[in-house]
Amino acid sequence: MRHFLCIFIGCFWLLLPLCAQSNKMIKELENKRGALQKQIAESEMLLKTTKKDVGSQLNGLAALTGQIEERKRYILAINNDMETIDRELSKLERQLVRLQSDLKDKKKKYEASVQYLYKNRSAQNKLLFILSAKTFSQTYRRLRYVREYADYQRLQGEEILKKQEQVNRKKEELQGVKRAKADLLKEREREKEKLEVQEKEKKTLVANLQKKQRGLQNELNKKRKEAAQLNARIDRLVAEEIEKARKRAAEEARKEAAAAKKASGQGAKATTSSGNGAKKAAPLETYTMNKEDRELSGSFVNNRGKLPMPVTGPYIITSRYGQYSVEGLRNVKLDNKGIDIQGKPGAQARAIFNGKVAAVFQLNGLFNVLIRHGNYISVYCNLSSASVKTGDTVTTRQTIGQIFSDNADNGRTVLHFQLRKEKEKLNPELWLGR
Template identity: 35%
Template sequence: MKFLKVVFFIIAVFVAVDVHAQSSAELKRRRDKLSDELEQLNKDYQETAQNKRATLKQLSLLKAQINLREEKINIINSEVRNLDNQISESNNTVHSLQNQLDQLKKEYAAMVLFAYRNQSAYNKLMFIFASKDFNQAYKRLKYLQQFGTYRERQAGYIQGTQKDLHIKINELDKTKQEKSTLLADQQKEKETLGKEKNNQVKVVSDLSQHQGQLKQQQREVQAKIAKTNREIASTIRREIEEARRRAEAEAKEAARIAAAKAKAENRPVPVAATKPAAPRSESSALNATPEAAKLSNDFLGNRGRLPWPVANGVITQGFGVYTTPEGIRSESTGVDIRTNPGSSVRAVFDGTVVRVVDVSGTYLVMIVHGEYFTVYANLRSVSVARGQKVTTKQSLGTVATDSSTGETVVHFEVYKVKDPNNPKIWLAPN
């Protein structure tokens, strides 16, 4: 029975270690990916830094580097916490295995002592012949045989436990070394982050010497954002009204058919036929048809699993209120995703294109998915038209590259009716 407990304990330990290994492997994968992205950003920055005059592109690249490096430091913190948990569990396992080994050795020593005291053939024969009857003599003979087998098995348990203890001690040493390496990497990243923030301050200072040009560019950006927001709001309002009109028309037609049928059958006209119900809320209007309701449910069911609007990219500006390095307070109703020049912009889910419009030189595409909307802005060209049905990952066009910053960024938003959602919670982990 003790042996089974030992086996189950060891199995439980290795299962727990496997779960930690999976979590640690995912964190390491994300850390390595961020390292690759930071390396590429650093190359881009070094190219722009050769220009003696500070540029918006330098500032943009530094901002992206700082965001990614802070994310990498957070991931390292998570990895260190994981390793601390593993170290704690390993220490507990080592302690338990040592206690089990001590207990096994005590039991084995007692058996060896008993065997030594009864090692002569005469004592064994006397033990058997002292039986009351044949059955008892047979049982005593079997006992002596089983005792020898059990002693051998206990010796095997001791060797196995010693081996497991040695493995766990080695794993513990390896985990401690890994933690030490991570802490050194974390310190290095913090030092680099400090340098990047200092460079950011310097670039902002250099740019401030050209405030006129900078403010003009900022006004243009803010004007484009405002125009984009107006286009989105007006499109959503229009879609809600059109959905409501369609629902009302369908309700009236259904009421007319019901009234005609009642009249033909010489029955009273139903109340619903005299006062057809119309959708009461904006959400119910957008979900008035079974097709739209199903699309809404399917879209919601894929929360956290939607493909990214570009095949490769990194978020450089998140969702919500933020302050730019120049001290300007702003709010983003979506995310900016930096990608490669000429990249294709893709639909993240099945739906219908409801808006394609030029916004200050670049295109904006809106798609409706039941009561949800997705927005794709800063496209250089488009390959879809209003009213066209699209499928997941279908190309909508190509992303534009900003001539003033040299950045290739697509702006992506998600709405539930009129409310903007954080796109990051909808997209699959990158």
């Protein structure tokens, strides 16, 4: 009895990894969804608005649309997880069939060996079998055969115990994955119901705005004018930063050429040919970089898709990059050079990567910050205060100022964020990790 108990315990520990594989997979999926679920739950508190004016309702529509997009993204994640779990279920079912087939085969072989031993069960028969040998070597071989057959039967029993435990564990694993799938189905239905409620709320808000077409256009014209003024200022500062970088690179090249001349003892002609002449021919749009800028640019590119959100706390992306029409509203087209991110009142803007503050300026009473990351520039707008100044070195996730909260619009707190490569405008969402 003690011998078989030891066999069972040994099999149990060998089989733990089988069940752990699916549990680990399910846990990883839950963790990924958990981050999305937390983001949605926290951002729901940003949707409240009680104002009835057009500007507030338009802002509320943007926040609600952002929340709907987040929920759709979460439902898509659930669908992807469902497909992963379905594949895992199919794999487990195939494994279970194989294990059951192996168990059946081993039981059949064990039954045959038991029947044989039963027919030759007496010690007298075994002794006669051994002593009836004609030579001593044959006697020895028969003695070994009897012992080995007994060992073979014992090992068969152990294999059956092991295989039976594998079957039981695989069944438990299969049931666990099925429960996870059932829970996921319920979660998806709950999210779909919430999405339907928000879609209806959005339709109501759109209908109210449609009745205020003139006020809506006035509000949009005001926003476009402010955006154009801001972008013109940013474009000018970016051009200045490009020129500064070009001069830094030219100075570095001049020093390297002077050092090379001194080392080789070449004449003034070589000095002139390796000086500023070639650099002056380079167009202003080319962000010529020195060694430090090149290294920082390379690090920045390697973190594409993994950069932190430029706001602290819960957030909703209320306006996306590029040109697009607002669903349900006639003649309402938006052109965003970056993205708008709504956070909680008191939220801070933070640097998305290591860099140097290229500019801090005020426009319409609000602060705006440009940070250079090699030949990339991140732009943070709509700050009520800035905690950095031009020339400061910043690190990833370092807070650089407080985002303005509009007390006239229920404390609405929105960061306008842009990303540039030289003068090229980039879609920040492709660079941020979410």
